[in-house]
Amino acid sequence: MLMIRHSIGSRLLCQTNIYTIEKKDHHWLISLPVDVETASGILNFQDELNIFEVKENEKIWYYSSDAQINFQSKEKQLMILADHKTVYPTQ
Amino acid sequence: MIELYPAGKRYTVKNDWLESNLGFSFGEYYDSSNIQFGPLRVFNDDTVQAGKGFGIHPHREAEIVSIVLKGQLKHEDNLGNAGIISRGNIQRISAGTGVLHSEFNASNQEEVQFLQLWFLPNEKKLIPSYEDISYDIEQLHNHLLPVISRTGSDRVAKIHQDLTLYLSKLEDKKTLNFRQEAGRKIYVFNIEGEISINKDSILKSRDAARITDTHEITIHGNQDSFFLLIDLPGGEF
Known part of the structure; x- marks a missing residue:
């Protein structure tokens, strides 16, 4: 499961099981389908986003320190190029 | 100008282990007219029940200050x-590029009350760091005691922002004066008791004042009080 949250207070902006994460050199390209309204809500806080991949016993925290985020409106696809990744246990 | 923010008008988050009174937009509470005051971005007045707390979670790009009031x-x-x-300690976390932490009530008997303030840092991508200090409670009496500043010093935590945070215990009928450079801002939060600022602005327990374009203030104790004052930079954030 993937969650996109606001970094100040952790408000949930998007949650989905449909996503891909692709390693690109020192970055991670996170892609997910979203509707226009959800994309707008996320883009409003593009400098303050935390992305979490939630697994059974661990969470993986990503963020893009330079707000590299793009919404392809035709395909309704959100693309985030993260430059930070930290894995930590859920307990 | 002195703008008063009464305690009762704060947004409250409450569940079976936490009561959080929010001075600024935070989490589920979002008010575009109440995002920040200068670099002061979060001012949470939290009570956590015995043995409970916040599990491991990340922070980044914030200077996080915790001031324990009880427990x-x-x-x-x-x-x-x-x-x-x-009580008597100040904790400062510079989240910078990222820190994972947990915060729990250390007691299984009594609640913990603490203020948690987040400031925007004056520089991005800082190396994460941590500091806690003990201030001299005796020095609070009728005196503005600096406990956090940009430069830091003995018993003063260092923060990555051009600000100074003072604590004070002001006795009934005593007065303190504070002056800052023109163009800066002042934030006052009354923790306990009742104070007045420049005679007419009265702050009861947990009330706050955001002060702009007024760089010299007189704080009067209407009763024995405990308050904090932050000397903040002006300009856009």
């Missing part, structure tokens, strides 16, 4: 810091 707060982070702070 004991246990902290652990991925920088290797662990400890318990109580």
Whole structure:
């Protein structure tokens, strides 16, 4: 499961099981389908986003320190190029 | 100008282990007209029940200050810091590029009350760091005691922002004066008791004042009081 949250207070902006994460050199390209309204809500806080991949016993925290985020409106696809990744246990 | 923010008008988050009174937009509370005051971005007045707390979670790009008012707060982070702070301690975390931490009530008997303030840092991508200090409670009496500043010093935590945070215990009928450079801002939060600022602005327990374009203030104790004052930079943030 993937969650996109606001970094100040952790408000949930998007949650989905449909996503891909692709390693690109020192970055991670996170892609997910979203509707226009959800994309707008996320883009409003593009400098303050935390992305979490939630697994059974661990969470993986990503963020893009330079707000590299793009919404392809035709395909309704959100693309985030993260430059930070930290894995930590859920307990 | 002195703008008063009464305690009762704060947004409250409450569940079976936490009561959080929010001075600014935070989490589920979002008000575009109440995002920040200068670099002061979060001012949470939290009460956590015995044995409960916040599990491991990340922060980034924030200077996080915790001031315990009652009880004991246990902290652990991925920088290797662990400890318990109580009244008389100040904790400062520079989240920078990212820190993971947990915060729990260290007691299984009594609640912990603490203020948590987040400031925007004056520089991005800082190396994460942690500090806790003990201030001299005796020095609070009728005196503005600096406990956090840009430069830091003995018993003053260092923060990555051009600000100074003072604590004071002001006795009934006593007065303190504060002056800052023109163009800066002042934030006052009355923790306990009742104070007045420049005679007419009265702050009861947990009320706040955001002060702009007024760089010299007189604070009067209408009763024995405990308050904090932050000398903040002006300009856009």
